[in-house]
Amino acid sequence: MRLNLSRWMLYILVIGWSVIALGIFSVKSAPAMAAPVPLSKQTPIQVRVELGNEQGDLKFFPDHLSFEAGKRYQLVLENHSPTKHYFTAKDFADGIWSQKVDAGNVEVKGAIHELELRSQTHADWVFIPARAGEYALRCTVPGHAEAGMVGTINISG
Numbered sequence: 025m026r027l028n029l030s031r032w033m034l035y036i037l038v039i040g041w042s043v044i045a046l047g048i049f050s051v052k053s054a055p056a057m058a059a060p061v062p063l064s065k066q067t068p069i070q071v072r073v074e075l076g077n078e079q080g081d082l083k084f085f086p087d088h089l090s091f092e093a094g095k096r097y098q099l100v101l102e103n104h105s106p107t108k109h110y111f112t113a114k115d116f117a118d119g120i121w122s123q124k125v126d127a128g129n130v131e132v133k134g135a136i137h138e139l140e141l142r143s144q145t146h147a148d149w150v151f152i153p154a155r156a157g158e159y160a161l162r163c164t165v166p167g168h169a170e171a172g173m174v175g176t177i178n179i180s181g
């Protein structure tokens with residue numbers, strides 16, 4: 025009985041040391057990795073769009089935008105025209121992760137679906153596209169889309 029007990033103690037010791045040794049070995053063999061910069065803090069890719077122009081043309085410049093899913097963008101919207109315009113792309117807005125909109129001294133966080141830009145204003149929309157697809161863009165001021173103020177936005181996967 026006494027012999028059996030000491031044998032068990034020996035087993036436990038051997039198993040215990042093996043576990044500890046394995047632990048040290050696996051820690052040492054793990055490759056050293058630099059902490060990756062989170063996507064939400066990566067330097068955004070800047071894309072500029074003008075809503076109308078000084079001459080009052082009812083168009084987006086450019087009227088086709090392309091984004092890649094999983095990258096961080098700063099969409100700079102500018103209105104140098106004499107009237108207000110909308111940047112309306114609701115399905116596109118559903119397919120992205122909106123981080124914030126910077127407009128003047130105000131920063132709006134969270135989901136955004138539509139932006140209204142008064143004459144001579146600008147706004148920065150920071151987001152990460154998620155869902156690939158082809159989305160419609162339009163200005164919802166009455167008559168503007170009909171006059172050609174429409175566009176397309178592509179998200180590639």
Ligand SMILES: [Cu+2]
Nearest residue numbers: 109163165168
């Ligand atoms: Cu418009």
